[in-house]
Amino acid sequence: MQLTDTTRARIAEMLAEGATNAAIAAELGIGKDTAARHRARLGYGPASQPRRDRSPLTLEQKWEQYTRTVEGGHVEWTGRRRADTGTMVFTHHQREHTARSVAFLIRNGRPARGQVTAECDAAEWCVSPAHVEDTPSRTKLREALAIVQGTASPLTECTRGHDVATHRRYDRQGRPYCATCHAEAALARKAAA
Ligand SMILES: [Zn+2]
Ligand SMILES: [Zn+2]
Structure with a gap:
């Protein structure tokens, strides 16, 4: 299929801006191979892939997003649990953390050693930094x-x-x-x- 002049101009413009073939294909509704052909014809090298979005939140801020303080000063985890073990976890910058190990880090300023448990009367589910202890x-x-x-x-x-x-x-x-x-x-x- 013949591309219109407008489309060809836009491809050239996007290539000059460093867009990827995928981005050009998505915006203009053309095939990625077509975008690649124009890239070669105009002499552009491969575009650098866009960085995956990194959360601007710190580990602690991200942790907070999944918590809710309830009666008795306990903290409930509203985030996900591992399907097999039920461990309360979340992901920050592509790394998985357990809710309690981060709670421990928040209060103590150092990583936990061994297993982290809640030593309060809500041992099953509490992730309060004030209630968790490492080994x-x-x-x-x-x-x-x-x-x-x-x-x-x-x-x-x-x-x-x-x-x-x-x-x-x-x-x-x-x-x-x-x-x-x-x-x-x-x-x-x-x-x-
Ligand atoms: Zn508690
Ligand atoms: Zn023994």
Whole structure:
């Protein structure tokens, strides 16, 4: 099909402006191959591809967009959850983050170590920066509770010889347990299932 002079002029203009074949094709309703042919004829090299839009929001601002403060100071996640695990997540600049790891970062100014959990009474869903703890901070917090309750473990290793670095963990009620034994038992259950 013969292109009109107006179309040909517009192609030349868009090529001079650095438009891609796809952009020219979309605006003028022609094939990308036609745009490419005119590009070659007029001696233009390939256009640089447009940068994908990057959100102007910071990680923290993006996180905030998916949250809602509710009664009791808890924060509800309105963003998406992973289909398999239900983990609350969002994407910022093409990277996936978990809602709780960013909540932890917001309050502490450093990345979380280990798993991040909410230590409030809305453990299932709360992402409040004030309520989340990573493994070291959670262990400290629960240990303090155990000391107050008198349930703190005086042992330096568990009955199977795992040392203090992993064995002295506490559950929500301040009861001591060995993290290594716990993990091994979970693996054994999984293998038996
Ligand atoms: Zn909470
Ligand atoms: Zn153990």
